Amino acid sequence: MTTYSGPATLILANGARVTGMASLGTNNRGNLNGWSGTFRPNEVNAEVRNATDGLQLELPYEQIGTVAVTNVRRLLATQVLMSLAGSGPAPF
Known part of the structure; x- marks a missing residue:
């Protein structure tokens, strides 16, 4: 399992950028196309x-x-x- 924990920016559909902290991991052993985790934004609206x-x-x-x-x-x-489900290659 590959993991990442640290700063991240969530980019909303309208292009707005929200900074925060992410904790992510791959779902399947060695399969980098399945990943998920959490994101805690610094500011909430x-x-x-x-x-x-x-x-x-x-x-x-x-x-x-x-x-x-x-x-x-x-x-x-x-x-x-926020619980996240990633699609495509993991960015970490």
Whole structure:
């Protein structure tokens, strides 16, 4: 299993960029096309809470992967944790 944990930028369908922290891993041993994880945005608004698909996750060094949000869980009054499912090659 390959993993990544660190800073990331979620790119919304309209091109808006949301910075935060990601924790990602590949799903299948050695298969880099199946990956998933979580993203905790630094700032939360309705647009971020309602994001579902047409999204990209950018990691440092301009590595980008296509993601869909599968769940949004409230952590605190001002924080959420987004569950992500990646498609295509893992960007890490």
